[in-house]
Every structure is written in structure tokens, then in C-alpha cells.
Amino acid sequence: MTASLTGVGVTSFGRQPGPDSLEWQVDAATLALGDAGIDPDDVDAVIAGYSTVASHLMPANLFSERFGLRPATAFGMNVGGATGLAMLAQAARLVSVGAARHVLVVAGEDRASGQSRETSTRVLAQVGHAKYEVPLGGTVPAYYALLASRYLWTYGLEPDALASFPVQMRAHAARKLGSQFQKPITAEDVLASRPVAEPLRLLDCCPVSDGGAAFVVSAAPTDTRSLAIAGTGQAHQHQHLSALVPGSSGAAVAAQRALSEAGLTWDSVDVFGIYDSFSITVAMLLEEIGLTPPGRSGAYARAGAFEVDGRYPMNTHGGLLSYGHCGVGGGMAHVAEVATQLRHERGASQVAGCEVGYVHADGGVLSAHVGVVLRRGA
Amino acid sequence: MRTPELDWTHGESTLLVITCARCGNHWYLPQVHCPVCGSVNSDATPAAGGGLCVAVTRLHVTADGQDAPVRLALVELDEGPVVMGRVHDADLAPGDRAHVDFRLDGPNGVLVPSFAKEMPQKGSVS
Numbered sequence: 001m002t003a004s005l006t007g008v009g010v011t012s013f014g015r016q017p018g019p020d021s022l023e024w025q026v027d028a029a030t031l032a033l034g035d036a037g038i039d040p041d042d043v044d045a046v047i048a049g050y051s052t053v054a055s056h057l058m059p060a061n062l063f064s065e066r067f068g069l070r071p072a073t074a075f076g077m078n079v080g081g082a083t084g085l086a087m088l089a090q091a092a093r094l095v096s097v098g099a100a101r102h103v104l105v106v107a108g109e110d111r112a113s114g115q116s117r118e119t120s121t122r123v124l125a126q127v128g129h130a131k132y133e134v135p136l137g138g139t140v141p142a143y144y145a146l147l148a149s150r151y152l153w154t155y156g157l158e159p160d161a162l163a164s165f166p167v168q169m170r171a172h173a174a175r176k177l178g179s180q181f182q183k184p185i186t187a188e189d190v191l192a193s194r195p196v197a198e199p200l201r202l203l204d205c206c207p208v209s210d211g212g213a214a215f216v217v218s219a220a221p222t223d224t225r226s227l228a229i230a231g232t233g234q235a236h237q238h239q240h241l242s243a244l245v246p247g248s249s250g251a252a253v254a255a256q257r258a259l260s261e262a263g264l265t266w267d268s269v270d271v272f273g274i275y276d277s278f279s280i281t282v283a284m285l286l287e288e289i290g291l292t293p294p295g296r297s298g299a300y301a302r303a304g305a306f307e308v309d310g311r312y313p314m315n316t317h318g319g320l321l322s323y324g325h326c327g328v329g330g331g332m333a334h335v336a337e338v339a340t341q342l343r344h345e346r347g348a349s350q351v352a353g354c355e356v357g358y359v360h361a362d363g364g365v366l367s368a369h370v371g372v373v374l375r376r377g378a
Numbered sequence: 379m380r381t382p383e384l385d386w387t388h389g390e391s392t393l394l395v396i397t398c399a400r401c402g403n404h405w406y407l408p409q410v411h412c413p414v415c416g417s418v419n420s421d422a423t424p425a426a427g428g429g430l431c432v433a434v435t436r437l438h439v440t441a442d443g444q445d446a447p448v449r450l451a452l453v454e455l456d457e458g459p460v461v462m463g464r465v466h467d468a469d470l471a472p473g474d475r476a477h478v479d480f481r482l483d484g485p486n487g488v489l490v491p492s493f494a495k496e497m498p499q500k501g502s503v504s
Binding site: 118121122125129131132133135139142145146150153154199238240241242243 | 387405406407408409413433434435437438439440441442444450451452459461462463464471472473483484485486488490
């Protein structure tokens with residue numbers, strides 16, 4: 001596949017009242033186009049992610065009119081938290097078959113300020129089965145809490161097994177401008193935070209944020225900062241928690257498809273962006289894709305494996321847990337961070353000598369999986 | 379084409395387990411084709427109601443104004459599939475044998491499966 005990631009843009013995330021979803025998308029797109037160094041006129045395809053607040057049928061058309069674009073191809077996408085990476089994968093396909101030269105991928109949402117927490121909780125809970133799960137009164141945190149409960153029981157672990165992930169993400173976010181939470185926390189803070197859905201506590205859960213993110217994907221590099229989209233892989237094996245097979249959610253399948261397309265193995269990957277909507281999410285993803293043994297990812301986190309200078313530098317911007325989560329844009333921030341690392345532009349948090357990055361996102365309840373391999377030098 | 383049997387989502391105090399007529403795979407949520415072999419032929423059978431509790435949560439931040447905490451569990455039925463239900467037994471924990479009951483509960487106050495620790499059978503060796 002020949003496709004280049006030529007521009008990335010991420011706004012600050014947080015509770016930032018004022019802009020609506022479309023305005024966050026405009027901000028992010030402006031950043032990404034500026035980063036790529038191309039004119040809006042050069043964009044011939046637009047892919048836009050859904051916003052739960054805007055809830056518009058045609059997000060790409062809505063965005064294009066507002067931004068002042070008349071693309072030859074425009075469409076919206078919805079695969080939950082995996083949408084950003086799925087859009088990136090589709091953009092790469094469009095340029096690699098010659099259907100577009102420059103694709104603008106964009107998402108943004110005033111998820112924190114544009115709706116009440118109750119509305120947000122209720123809307124997101126609809127990833128549960130309408131007849132068999134939603135009537136039970138669960139929420140997304142409850143569904144992930146059930147995964148966490150099963151995980152801890154399966155491996156004979158206590159809740160503190162997951163506490164090092166929020167701590168590590170916060171330490172990363174403390175060194176990242178624009179992150180929602182920067183004050184360092186300890187494992188004791190995580191365990192003392194109020195229970196949301198046991199065993200998950202407040203600090204095990206990502207926040208709801210306002211913000212946006214965008215990419216430019218091009219048929220050819222625009223300069224030496226352009227990155228190769230070396231491989232993408234997806235898996236969509238179930239929608240609902242009640243149909244999930246633990247340890248075989250599709251994460252490993254997606255990762256192996258992406259690595260296979262890139263012609264690489266984990267040994268080649270230097271920097272990671274792994275979806276961390278909850279502490280349990282990133283733990284299960286890391287273990288299923290095979291970076292750590294089952295039940296051991298938390299111990300790896302405690303030992304510093306995901307630090308900038310660790311064995312698997314991961315989410316060095318702070319991830320969803322601490323940079324923040326504005327919906328589709330939340331998972332896109334991992335891509336922007338890995339891209340910044342691969343360009344060797346991450347300053348004090350630079351992963352030394354990194355050449356290859358892997359980003360993974362899931363949507364729903366480990367339902368939709370997309371993995372992307374990025375390589376320095378397009 | 380068989381007439382589908384009715385389960386708790388239709389107000390009946392039943393969990394249905396679907397069995398693929400071709401490969402014997404079991405599942406719980408309605409699926410037109412067997413997710414393993416693709417067969418369209420399947421049979422719905424009422425589950426006995428017992429199984430192994432594999433997960434529990436107490437939800438403190440509820441939607442739809444439900445009183446907190448809300449207890450939920452995942453139970454792996456003896457017939458194979460995993461079922462999500464409410465919990466009406468504060469002691470139910472992963473690793474316990476669980477048995478289903480049906481109660482008016484949840485945000486809509488409709489009949490839902492609800493689990494408790496399974497009582498030892500009379501005459502059984504514990």
C-alpha cells in the first residue's frame with residue numbers, strides 16, 4: 001500500500017465550553033492542513049467522524065460546507081471509538097487506489113460541554129444490546145467493569161493490578177501541552193477515587209472532553225516529515241458484550257493483519273498508541289495483541305514498560321485517560337502523538353530513535369478493532 | 379422455518395439458548411446465521427437457569443435515574459453461552475455457581491433475568 005500521513009492536528013482536550021462540534025472540527029482540520037503544508041483546494045476527499053452531540057446524518061458534507069471545501073468524495077463513518085483509525089484506513093485505501101490525492105480526515109465534538117453527563121451516558125449505553133442488555137440498566141463503564149471483574153477473577157488479581165495504567169497515563173499527560181489532566185496521581189489515588197462501576201473507579205475511566213483531531217492522508221509524501229501508512233488491519237467479530245469471547249475479541253486479528261500488510265513483527269515497533277478508554281481496555285488490548293503475557297500487563301505498567309524509555313513506549317501524550325476523550329477525536333490523538341514521535345519532534349518526551357509505530361483502537365465493548373502501522377520516511 | 383420460542387424479552391420467564399443444527403455451536407443473542415459455520419438452521423431451547431458467575435459489578439453512576447448501586451453479572455450458563463443479568467444477591471461473586479430468577483427490574487421495570495448464588499440441591503454432596 002502506498003499512502004502517506006502528511007498532516008496531523010489535535011486541539012487541546014478538556015472541558016472547554018464555547019465551540020460546537022463543527023467548530024472543533026474546523027480547528028483540528030486547520031491544524032492538520034497547516035501541518036501537511038497543503039491548501040484546502042488540494043483536498044479532494046473528506047471523511048468525517050460522527051459527533052454524538054451534533055448527531056447529524058451527513059457529517060462530512062456538513063463539515064465540508066462549513067470549512068469551504070467541495071470534495072469529489074465525502075462520507076461519514078461510525079465504528080465507535082475505532083472510527084478515527086477506521087477513517088485513516090479508508091483514507092489510505094482511497095489514495096492507494098488513486099481515488100484521491102489528499103484526504104482530510106476529521107472529527108471533533110463538544111462532548112463535555114454540549115450535553116449533560118446523563119445524556120452522554122445514555123447515548124453511549126446504546127452500544128449495549130437494545131433488547132438483551134440495555135433493559136438491565138447498564139452503561140458503558142458497567143460493561144467494561146464486567147470485563148474487568150472477569151479479568152481480575154480469571155487471573156487471580158486484585159483491583160490494584162490495573163491501577164498503574166492511569167498513573168502512567170497521567171505521568172505522560174503531565175508532560176504534554178493541551179492535556180485535560182496534568183496533576184500527577186499515585187496508585188493509592190486511583191484506588192481511593194470514588195467507585196463508578198466496581199471494580200472500576202473514577203481514575204480508571206477516561207473523562208468526557210471537548211476537542212477535535214484531524215489528519216491529512218496523501219498519495220505521496222509532501223516532505224521529509226511525511227510518514228508511511230505501512231499497514232492497516234481490522235476485525236469486527238461482535239457488537240455486544242454478551243457475544244464477546246474473552247482473549248479473542250478481534251484485537252489480535254486486527255493487529256496481525258496490520259503487521260502482515262506492513263511486513264513487520266512486533267520486534268520492529270518502537271512506539272505505541274493503544275486505546276485506553278478504561279484501565280481494563282488497554283490491559284486487555286495489550287495482552288490480546290501479545291505485547292505482554294495474559295494477566296501481566298498491569299505488572300508491566302508498574303515496572304515502567306510503557307514509559308518513554310520503557311520497553312513499549314505507549315500513549316506518551318497521556319492517552320484517553322489523561323489527555324482526554326472527545327469521542328472520535330480521542331482515538332485520533334494517539335495517531336497524532338505516534339506521528340510526532342516518529343518525526344522526532346516530541347522534545348523532552350521523545351522516544352529515542354523510533355522508526356515504526358503501532359496504533360490500535362477499539363469501538364463499542366472491544367467490538368470494532370482497527371490497527372495501523374506507521375513508519376518514518378514515507 | 380420454526381416459530382421462535384418466546385423468552386424474557388417477550389415477558390416470559392425463560393432464557394433461550396440457540397443451538398446450531400449443523401455444528402452444535404451455542405449462542406444467546408439473536409443471530410440469523412451461526413457465527414461459526416454460517417448455517418441458518420438452529421433450535422432455541424430454554425436454559426435450565428444454572429451456570430458459573432464469571433463477572434459482577436456494582437454500578438454507582440446510573441443512567442435513567444435508577445437508584446444506585448445497580449448490580450449486574452455475567453453468567454456462563456451450563457448450556458454454554460454467557461448471559462448478562464441483574465443480581466439480587468449481594469454475595470454473588472465470580473467463581474460462584476449462580477441461578478437465574480426473573481424479576482421486574484431495570485430502568486423500565488420490565489421482566490429481566492436476575493442472578494443469585496445457587497442453593498445446594500437437596501441430597502447433593504457439598
